[in-house]
Amino acid sequence: MTPAFLYALVGIVLFSIGLYGLILYKHLLRKILAINILGSGVFLVMVALAARTGDAVPDAVPHAMVITGIVVAVSATALALALMLRVDAETGQAVLPEDREE
């Protein structure tokens, strides 16, 4: 097993943990964190798979993609956090209506 393959595997594990958290946790902050873990999983897979040629110089294209992906993830997280605060202010709980506990 090459280190790159191990990293990719960890990425897939992170992706699954994120998916699990996103679906099962009710609090919006946990959901937002879960999305970020899931995204990090994808980025880790991309970075790890960039070492596909086996020699010392990895492929730079996936790195460029990951940077773009991080920019997108940061903006999305900012928007999500702002929305979460508004949900909390409007409804008194930072959860979606279907997850409310009365």
Add this chain to the structure above:
Amino acid sequence: MLIDSPHWISIIILLPILGAVASFLWRQHIVKIALTTATGTVISVGILSWQVISNGVQCYELGAWNAPLGIELYVDGLSVLMLLVTAVVGFAISIYASAYFEGNKSKHFWPLWLFLWSGLNALFVSSDIFNLFVTLEIIGLSAVALVALSGGAKAITAAMRYLLVSLLGSMLYLMGVALLYHSYGTVDMVLLSLRTEMNPAMWLIMGLMTVGLLLKTALFPLHFWLPAAHSSAPVPVSALLSALVVKASFYILWRLWIVVFPLDNDAQVGLGFILGVLGSLAIVWGGVKALQQTRLKLLIAYSTVMQIGYLFLAFPLASIMGWKAALYFILAHAIAKTAMFMVAGNILIHKGHDRIADLYSTVQHLPLTIVAFSLSGISLMGLPPSGGFVAKWLLLEAAIVSGQWWWGIVLLVGGLLTGAYVFKVLGYAFIQENSTNEPRPIGISKRMEWTALSMALFAIVLGFIAPFVLGIMDIGSPFTKGSL
């Protein structure tokens, strides 16, 4: 010559972005800047379309870097029609919104909408799966912010749910992009179409990308986020989301399915069958739920769930005629649904509510609006001579040619359900009642009534210009593998 310049492809993306930034910076002139940008974008799309119609497919290499390293933009018949419908709907909504929004909301609406427009234009001309991811995110983030614009607990929670679903969809898609790049060393669709082959990794890629995009397209049973988001947004935004935004992710799935995924005809028919069944369920479920609604905007939102179902009936047919039918559905639905949401907006302002059971006397006060509702309803039902009729006709023909007549039954059931909910609304709107305790209805701007009516008329006209539109669809033969 200016008109022959190859740069129009990039202008249709750049212009709305510049307009968005300008309208954000100079807020005292926001409506003027926004309407100028909208007009400019429509003209640029028009020139680009003219180039494609007269000279065929147009390519553009950003910064003169060619694929695989650079980003290539590509416009064929399919792209042109998507760009044109975006321009028509976008322009009508810009006019409508200039009368609909005032004050603070106007300041937030225009920059977000122009960003969204830019993202849509960029998406329809990209032939690079990573670039498509970026455009999808531009669209997703601006669409979520636009939903939240109407404020209030309902809209904010709908926007929050929409954002989470949209991000999950993008991440699934991005994982697919990562694996495709790893396996085949390129993100360019043309090169991918030459290299992809069926193996276990490819099945995983297809699964991830398809599920991710279906989440964003809201195909049954992944539509759960759509009705709340589309119905609680401000009316011009609802129209944009239903008419254009859900079609954007559908467009990517479509291109992948035809060009990138290594499916032979049998695999397309077999896997397409699953999508066709989900589409049929969407039609029945969306139609029944629409009938049950007591609020006009929710009814229209469920009607979108239903109309998305029609698009997926083309997948099991896997024929050029079937794909053309799906494209015609997109065009007809975009125009008719825009008109219908505008009607809902007019009624909402006029009456102060959109309870269907209390729509009496609307026809006396807003005759043009009710005509617009009826005409767009005709197109959604698929009655001749509307655009919806051409779409259904093509799909029926494609179903019979491929020996899968049973999809025709779904079309029939869908048409009946649509008829039922359209007439339910009209029935209430035609009741005359002279109640005195009702607060005096508010007059609405003529501009809003006329834009709704022109869009509805255009939905009908779409049935008459079918030969012209179908001719454009053949440019660059977008529906055959290896076409890009």
